[in-house]
Amino acid sequence: MMHLTRTPGSLRRARTTSRTPAVASGPMVGRMLALLFGASALIGVVANVVALQETGNHARERLIGNALVLLAAPLFLLIKRMIPWLVGVSMTLGALLLTVSIHLAGHGSEAVSAALMYLPLLVPAFYLYPRPVAWGHTVMIGVLAFAVLRDNPAFGAPEMVRGVGIALLLTTAVSWLVRASDLAERDYITGLTNRRGFERRAEAFLGAYDGSRPAALLVIDIDELKATNDRRGHKHGDDLLLRLGRSWSAALPPGTLLARHGGDEFTVLVDDVTPDQVDSLLDTMRSLSSGLSLTAGVAWCIAGETLTMLMLRADAAIFQAKSRGYGQTVTAPRGSTVHNGADIRRALEDQEFVLHYQPVVDLATGTVDKAEALVRWVRPDGQIVPPDQFIRLAEQTGTMLELGDWILSTAVHSATTWHHDGRPVAVSVNASGAELQDPTYARRVLRHVADAALAPERLIIELVESDFSLASRAVRANLVTLADAGVRLAIDDFGTGHSSLHRLDQLRVDILKIDRSFISPLTDPDQPMPVVTAILAMADALGLDVVAEGIETPEQADWLRRRGCSHGQGYLYGKPAPHPPATAVLHRSA
Incomplete structure (x- = not known):
């Protein structure tokens, strides 16, 4: 059987990289900024207290500035929603204040150590901004660091290369981690592909499907899962879903796409399969379902059909199966059987239409x-x-x-x-x-x-x-x-x-x-x-x-x-x- 792992096109990739990551929720941003500015200011306070005792080279001014930032940091905890301009102003202001602090430190090792504080400003950029803006923020930090450190005798060319390299490595790693988190395609309970992952892979499969071999979509509902949750608790229901996901994954043929579509609904997309094999597959899933009843709708793929059309047919089939009772399977028609208006008029006369x-x-x-x-x-x-x-x-x-x-x-x-x-x-x-x-x-x-x-x-x-x-x-x-x-x-x-x-x-x-x-x-x-x-x-x-x-x-x-x-x-x-x-x-x- 064919593995359903084609990647989406460049248009989809471009669409997902231009927006703020979904992980950047308001409270999370507030906590991150409070931690970033608070911890950085606290480190600066301690460092400048030491510098005040040893050299006193503008340490008093820097100490006052860091103390003010430390006192103001908890205000970020009041953020309840993502406010892009506030985040942008805060991060830019922080970078400028740090640059002034490094400049006041003079040309010794103290300025070099203070420059390390640029790194905490680089790391969270990809959590807070769309990727192009985050890379622009990274470039801005690099320009500021170069401008303030280029004449520092303690920071020569090798140190500059090493520092820039480490900064780029960190930002690249964080960018990848944020990207992976934002585009997560795994269901957090079962570990199976979730609805988002299923739709991406199914759309890619249908885009290349030519109808030369039979392929089918199965929509499966676990009957009375809600009643089980109400009776025995959601923890028991989650454990049940986890066990079912593991047992089904191990039993299904290689290349089959199994996903938890949401709630008590699962989807299975299987390629190069016969009707008898579909029946056998459903029998296997039912035998592994710990006494639970499964209702299923089956829709056979048609070349040129979209995922929405395929899902509509599968949903219609499972509605019909549920109307017959729990544990039933219904297969949707392979294509349209409606040819003209006379068919619709005849169906009206014969009372074949119903309202849901x-x-x-x-x-x-x-x-x-x-x-x-x-x-x-x-x-x-x-x-x-x-x-x-x-x-x-x-x-x-x-x-x-x-x-x-x-x-x-x-x-x-x-x-x-x-x-x-x-x-x-x-x-x-x-x-x-x-x-x-x-x-x-x-x-x-x-x-x-x-x-x-x-x-x-x-x-x-x-x-x-x-x-x-x-x-x-x-x-x-x-x-x-x-x-x-x-x-x-x-x-x-x-x-x-x-x-x-x-x-x-x-x-x-x-x-x-x-x-x-x-x-x-x-x-x-x-x-x-x-x-x-x-x-x-x-x-x-x-x-x-x-x-x-x-x-x-x-x-x-x-x-x-x-x-x-x-x-x-x-x-x-x-x-x-x-x-x-x-x-x-x-x-x-x-």
Whole structure:
């Protein structure tokens, strides 16, 4: 079997080296600066006390300066978020003060020993800055050191070469360590490849896959792992995941990519394999699972298919498997079986479409007050057709209006039964560009709401920015009619389209949904996320609610709640399911 170890392209490499490392969280930076300036100043105080007794050569001035820095160092502990300009000013000021101190020390060995303090300023640069800025900082320190020491008789050419060489060696080593930490692709519990590592390697594999040999993606869920954690504690659950990861890794064929995708979900990408071998592989994994039940979805790779498309098919297969009960395996169709609009109309008549609902949780209370309706196509033979295989075709063939009417009618009638503690639960429905362009769309929406006797404010219409243009008179009229009637509007995948404040004002939106691509990199409770922070601040200023999509960990939920995000949606709270959403979700991050 082929080893899935191709490296990503230069574009990906360039993208990851231009940003501040993820390890540079605010509190960590504060502690590092406090330690750096405090320890350096303390060393300087002791050294200058000795110098004051021996030579007195400007030692008093240097002693006062170091004492002031020592007293000011604890102020850095107040830093709670990454502030680039403050860090830059602090490091530059420290380098300049040190240069002045070396100059005051004169031309003896005292100046040479003081120059060693440049090294603590070099070492943390790669923790605090993007790599180009960090190397620029290193060059600046080198220039200052050369300028102040070049006329020192105790620091000749050999010493200069040796000192510069050691400094470059240290900075290179630290740069590599920070890079490795920032791009870590290992799950901290199991030691397996994590989601980030899986996506990088799987995308590289699919980019070169030509379909000449069969390859498959397996998505595997450990059934009732949450119940096990609740019953026996998370420590037991973590130990269980560790044992499973080790036993599966040892049993899988060489070249198989096994990853913990998150929570109770694992992914396996295996090349040059037959259906019988996939069944045998799953049997082996189940036999090593300590009596736990595994549900699996299998999707066979198609040449030219993206990882997103492959994952959608595998996810659709595992949803179908779960609907049959625990311990089942379902294989997704190898390709699209939808050929024209007649297929979609026939499926509507035969009631092959179903709605799944994913809860949207109030992050402050842990309760569900919204749910997003997502359409699924289940064929009579049990196979699920992914939405990416029929939504665009429905728009192109003119059947989207009929499909959209069915989705709206089903969703609003279902929502009439959703309540929690006397408070109604809203339902959100996606609107396609084809529907918004239809002049009768708003009237049809309001008719479905009236037929279901649902309050208009309990319906949320989600708009994808790239799907429509406000230059269209029909689009503008539909949105104004809906807003005037009390239907709430949400911008889906916010941040990935072409938003502007003027556009938001024209849309009269009530809710912004932050795209999952901005949430997935969030791993540290104090991690700086400037784009997300900016969106939350803008929404607060405009009086808009915010829903963060793709929340998968309690740390992400905590980060968002502490920064004022009102709602969250993602696998932490529940995957899309065919039944109505539960009205309360245990806030696992509490």
